[in-house]
Amino acid sequence: MPETGDFKSEFLRNFVKRGHYYDCTDRDGLDGLLRKERVTAYIGFDCTAPSLHVGHAMQIMTLRRLQQAGHRPIVVMGGGTTKVGDPSFRNEARPLLSEEEIAANKQAILKSFRNFLTFGDGPGDAIMVDNAEWLDKLEYIPFLREIGRHFAIGRMLSMESVRAKLDYDLPFSFLEFNYSIMQAYDFLELYRRYGCRLQSSGSDQWGNIVSGIDLARRVENVQLFGLTTPLITTSSGAKMGKTAAGAVWLNPEMRSPYDYWQFWRNTEDADVGRFLRIFTDVADDEIARLEKLQGADLNEAKKILATEATAICHGRKAAEDAAETARRTFEEGVTAAGLPVVEMDWSAGDISGERGFRERSAAAILKGSGLATSLSDARRKIAEGAVRINDASISDPEKLYRASDAQPETGALKVQYGKKKIVLVKPV
RNA sequence: GGGGGAGUGUCCCGAGUGGCAAAGGGGGCGGACUGUAAAUCCGCUGCGUCAGCUUCGUUGGUUCGAGUCCAACCUCCCCCA
Incomplete structure (x- = not known):
């Protein structure tokens, strides 16, 4: 980790103290600017999934800290850049998302920011923009002439994200190669539109941030700044929020x-x-x-x-x-009504056959609860002895329950997988 | 454009001789131990009313039988142009 130095601005002092700080493109310059005026700063978020996850929380918290210190945060939705696709540190070119998917993802992601930041029209209020607003309108030749000429191929090839692709012979198309240029252009455009002087992001975005700063210096003769945060892992070394079992989504519908x-x-x-x-x-x-x-x-x-x-x-x-x-x-140790509730259709015969009216096997209930992905999976988990229904340990996947087995307090069956995962299954 | 190589259980990596539901890791999940922690040990990790069914880039073919052989196609990598 680079030197943190002795910052004088309230924001940076706090940023370091709170563990957000990783690196800065110009420590003294940014420190001075932050002391002098209300700074407009942005972070970009791609729309590759219908929700952000805790891995993004660090970035959102950076914007929150900025706002708390009186500065103005801009959330940039990558409606445009997502169409290109960030090649950084991925082993494969990910399949291109359709415009519809991107638009839907964007709509779903927007909501996540409401509680983290205060949006509005006031001087310190956060604003949200979509880079598709300007990226979609770019015309190829004019763009190459105004912007493209400032990008040296040699330097782009030396960027870490690009080098990794090349060094390991990974697929890497011209499309992805342009991602970095798009991001650099975003910074310039945000400066022009909102007077944005600072871009923050995770440390993996360093190269892209620097590209934007260089571009703005050449085109607008202005000094912009970059600030990065460390990649968050748990003490055991696992990346946060992106487990195979499922990301820890910020969107309440997804988690x-x-x-x-x-x-x-x-x-x-x-x-x-x-x-x-x-x-x-x-x-x-x-x-x-x-x-x-x-x-x-x-x-x-x-x-x-x-x-x-x-x-x-x-x-x-x-x-x-x-x-x-x-x-x-x-x-x-009581059954709390606030536990996740899943409704399950008990109106007809057993879903897996005519086993009996309005009865469901333990395996079917476990599957219905969402704690198992299939009946096979449910049977397996029950056979392992990891499942409890209504606080009773069960071992027979075919054990039958009826709607009247629902607990009176909640009107649902309490289904538990392992020690921590509990879902209330409500017969409907 | 020419030549060579590669695509395996949809989380990742990765063995694979014509008989394979397919070795082994990692990750994840569960159990024991704990403190809803870590570490450690053990188990599970395609679907199924357990008869079976469907998986090895795609589509055809050879064969009693194909991930394994043949052909075409798709994608990627390397060398030459």
């Missing part, structure tokens, strides 16, 4: 606030302090106190981390509901 809370609650001991600093607004001295806790006492800190991080993403109410549901479930 409920309760499950989001659980994700943070299960943080490794060694990460608690670091995550509190990055992903919550908890005061520094309070974090200092929390991370000193030892052994099981550290669980208190994890609950605060979970609630605070969830509150920023899903709102205070949802976070406290999730905390309360977890408390009742795991500390009191």
